[in-house]
Amino acid sequence: MRSVYAGAPRPAKTADHTSAPAIVLDRVGKEYPGGVRALDEVSLAVERGTFLAVMGPSGSGKSTLMHCAAGLDSPTSGSIRIDGHEIAGLNETRRTELRRERIGFVFQAYNLIPSLTIEDNITLPLRLAGRTPDHDWLRTLVERVGLTERLTHRPAELSGGQQQRAAVVRALVAKPAVVFADEPTGALDLRSAHEVLDLLRDLVGELRQTVVMVTHDPAAAARAHRVLVMADGRVVEALEAPSAPQLADRLVALGEV
Template identity: 55%
Template sequence: MTEAVRLDAVSKVYGKGQGAVAALREVSAVIPRGSFIAVMGPSGSGKSTFLHCAAGLDVPSSGSVRLGGTELTGMGETELTELRRQRVGFVFQAFNLVAALDVVENVTLPLRLSGARVPRGRLEDILRRVGLEGRAGHRPAQLSGGQQQRVAIARALITGPEVVFGDEPTGALDTMTARDVLRLLREVVDGLGQTVVMVTHDPLAASYADTVLFLADGRIVDSMSGPTAEKVAERMTRLGAWT
């Protein structure tokens, strides 16, 4: 299985001198293509920094990040912006939809911003997969929270990205709606061969992943394959005692 993302000895330090804070400390990880990876850890463990460095949203202080065969280290902001637009999808806790645009316009926004053609077949397929065929002309205010997050997932998928990064994508949803969204992310991996990397604090959300990476104090301290909510919760309890 080929690598979607590779981090080698990645460190990220914010600030200088006495006020310097190390958010990541020599983190190395390989995200296999076509896998669903959850990233967990206590508050301040470096989860979001891990995601931002892996996705090219933030530049490591040292170490190297590769997306597919592309080395991100040393890229300028313009190059990174182009790379993120073409090769990476994002789903955040806040849905980040444009209120004045309908579902189709929100989903196709990344393509239109880059001047790319909107492939009708792909658009229809994605709307069907995320369960929004009958909502194409609706604006965000006419949709439930779960439907809005489905629009955000469809928008992340429309460019055919190599990796979809989710930052607490179910954090603003009730439990039942969160399960629907997690099932959809699982389906995207199994049905489309998509790679998903998701930061979460929720053991139930992590149980939908193939592998969970546990961070503490800026380091990967453990990993778990075939996770269950119970096993993840137990591991997180121990992590809390270590920090």
């Protein structure tokens, strides 16, 4: 299985302390009971400061790839390194600790707690980990996403796009090595979806944040710098700056309706 390299698209404005890739997968396999093989020796490296999208037909393995790469599930075989730390083989406690320290998540559902203010929602993961928020960093992020005047509001008082932007800040507030975004625009209207995708792409350029997004939407994937197309548990194609029509054609060719 050849390795897939997803390099940084351009020099970053923010200095980085290491040149090691943010994510490295080496011959990662995932097999479920009954012999169902969801991942088939996937190897790839994702450089820091990369906005990478992963897409493919239903059952292609893209969600399993994200779950294993993000430490939400354990691979059956192979090696996974996040920010230089091996996570394959770790028990659930250690995986949880690593996710808390190195990884941010943005999901289709905003997962905001209705009874808390937006600020409390954003800082909750840090407080649960016993860490004090970096208020300068928090202010920078909140200003960047345009939520400065919304911090004292409850989630129900915000639009869907604003709630997802709050979720993006929550993912970034701990300064993770990687942000994994799972269908982050799936519950948004077209305008809000464009705003969130613009935000994710800009964060890569401005902060050298590494973002890995799993999506079934060719238009969303086309906003990334690079796209991996999966089928049958393997990466079958790596495309640089593809258009939405190109990606739609690839899905049709792979049998996605």
